[in-house]
Amino acid sequence: MSNNIILISGNELRRLFKSPLAWIIFSVVQFLVAIFFYMPLMTYLQPDSVASGLTNNVVSTMYGFAAYIILVISPLLTMRLFAEERQLGTIKLLFSSPISITELVLGKFFGIVIFYILIIAMITLMPASLLFGATLDLGQILSSIIGLCLLATTLVAIGLFFSSLTTSPVIAAVNTYGILFLLLLIKIAASNSSERTAEIFTYLSLDKHYDNFLNGIFNTIDLFYYITLSVFFICLCIWRLDIERVYK
Amino acid sequence: MIENKPLVSVNQLTRFYGKVCAIKDISFDINRGEILGLLGPNGAGKSTTMQIISGVLSANSGSVSIAGYDIQDSPKLAKKNIGFLPEQLPLYYDLTIDEYLLYAAKLRGIKKINLKEKIDICKERCGLENLGLRLINNLSKGYKQRVGLAQAIVHTPSIIILDEPTSGLDPKQILEIRELMHELSKNHSIILSTHILSEVETICDRVLIINKGNIVLDQHLKDLLSNKNSLEKTFLHLTENNKKINE
Incomplete structure (x- = not known):
């Protein structure tokens, strides 16, 4: 079981790193996040700055911004997962091989999740460099990293599902953007509604839970939110591919 | 029986x-x-x-x-x-022949010990002996067809x-x-x-x-x-x- 998952995620990563896409995403993300690491750091170093701490001012700002970048690139990474296999016809190779659909979906899922963990590790090098000359709130940083990983995992699960719906990677990407922005903007709807509905809307919002992680608050509700969402979309994806063989 | x-x-x-x-x-x-x-x-x-x-x-x-x-x-x-060769060749064009056949062989559940041997035999049978490092994308139609055939027989189904x-x-x-x-x-x-x-x-x-x-x-x-x-x-x-x- 697990061997096949490793095999498929390995192939996914190999093909990702063979294309320029992975390297370009690596460098663009690193460059943009570096800007949002450098700017708050410079502001913090001003003698007259009003600061609440290095970790809070610089590191949390950076991770907060990194989340938006990951949100924007995620559909581009996940759009090919199944759509391209269909386009190439390689899905028939996978379907006629002795692997289960669950293994296939989890393999693809973990492949991209590992890619994100690499990106997050690269980003984390920047705040880590501060450790040479300053003390940081390591707990808060760890919580930010966990939050970002969970957020990325959810984005992959959503993208994976939308990629399983279509033959065209672009359509998969557009659909994924649609649901991601909906989950992001849903908190705006909260401001105009009654207290009860506002609570629901805020709970559904994708980045609200991430804010808690950024502030160093590790709440099981937030953990539960990301994990439920991921499991939900992975199950939908498995189910979708399963019925495809019957109702194509 | x-x-x-x-x-x-x-x-x-x-x-x-x-x-x-x-x-x-x-x-x-x-x-x-x-x-x-x-x-x-x-x-x-x-x-x-x-x-x-x-x-x-x-x-x-x-x-x-x-x-x-x-x-x-x-x-x-x-x-x-089963070894299956669909009408539309199931090839990853960004992989080399060796990488592709290795992946196909593993997908089909060949044990690690036999992997290299089986792939070599299969390449020889399909006339792909010295092309292992070529990108599938750069092959002619006939050779792509051979690679497609190779993935169907690599596990001797x-x-x-x-x-x-x-x-x-x-x-x-x-x-x-x-x-x-x-x-x-x-x-x-x-x-x-x-x-x-x-x-x-x-x-x-x-x-x-x-x-x-x-x-x-x-x-x-x-x-x-x-x-x-x-x-x-x-x-x-x-x-x-x-x-x-x-x-």
């Missing part, structure tokens, strides 16, 4: 695409070492039948069993015995399913692929779909003609040709008749 059982047994397969019936109540068996030619006009249901046998599609009703395993109930055990393996090849390549199939038939059973009737005449043991989703002929080639009918005549007769009925 095992030798007497059919290797593949297809029972009353029916498959709809929406409301369109692609195949209807198709049943046939394939024995070990047999080469079965699947013939039929475009849209007759050849590809659908092959995809159901290889587990890519499910049938709406009916069953397929391969080497005694039902493809729906124990798909993993059944699929270990007991049944090889080939959907139009010679389409788009030049005459010399067609001959080479035919020779390869001859050699493969010593150890494997083959299901082969094609539009080229002479191909069936030269390599197949048995012919199955499908028209409009029904089997209209299932006969050993020897018997068929001994009736003084050429395959071409029989084919045209059977498929044309059906047209007239529908009109």
Whole structure:
């Protein structure tokens, strides 16, 4: 079981790193996040700055911004997962091989999740460099990293599902953007509604839970939110591919 | 005991695409070492039948069993015995031949110890010996076809399913692929779909003609040709008749 998952995620990563896409995403993300690491750091170093701490001012700002970048690139990474296999016809190779659909979906899922963990590790090098000359709130940083990983995992699960719906990677990407922005903007709807509905809307919002992680608050509700969402979309994806063989 | 059982047994397969019936109540068996030619006009249901046998599609009703395993109930055990070459080649164009075959071999569950050996034998059989490092994208159509064939036989399956393996090849390549199939038939059973009737005449043991989703002929080639009918005549007769009925 697990061997096949490793095999498929390995192939996914190999093909990702063979294309320029992975390297370009690596460098663009690193460059943009570096800007949002450098700017708050410079502001913090001003003698007259009003600061609440290095970790809070610089590191949390950076991770907060990194989340938006990951949100924007995620559909581009996940759009090919199944759509391209269909386009190439390689899905028939996978379907006629002795692997289960669950293994296939989890393999693809973990492949991209590992890619994100690499990106997050690269980003984390920047705040880590501060450790040479300053003390940081390591707990808060760890919580930010966990939050970002969970957020990325959810984005992959959503993208994976939308990629399983279509033959065209672009359509998969557009659909994924649609649901991601909906989950992001849903908190705006909260401001105009009654207290009860506002609570629901805020709970559904994708980045609200991430804010808690950024502030160093590790709440099981937030953990539960990301994990439920991921499991939900992975199950939908498995189910979708399963019925495809019957109702194509 | 095992030798007497059919290797593949297809029972009353029916498959709809929406409301369109692609195949209807198709049943046939394939024995070990047999080469079965699947013939039929475009849209007759050849590809659908092959995809159901290889587990890519499910049938709406009916069953397929391969080497005694039902493809729906124990798909993993059944699929270990299958090598499938779809009409659209299932290739990753950004991989090299070696990388691709390694991935295909692992997908098919070959044990690590045998991996390199099996891939080398398979490359030799398909005439890909010195091309391992070439990107699939840069290969000519004929070589891509060979790589497609290679992924279908790398795990030495007991049944090889080939959907139009010679389409788009030049005459010399067609001959080479035919020779390869001859050699493969010593150890494997083959299901082969094609539009080229002479191909069936030269390599197949048995012919199955499908028209409009029904089997209209299932006969050993020897018997068929001994009736003084050429395959071409029989084919045209059977498929044309059906047209007239529908009109």
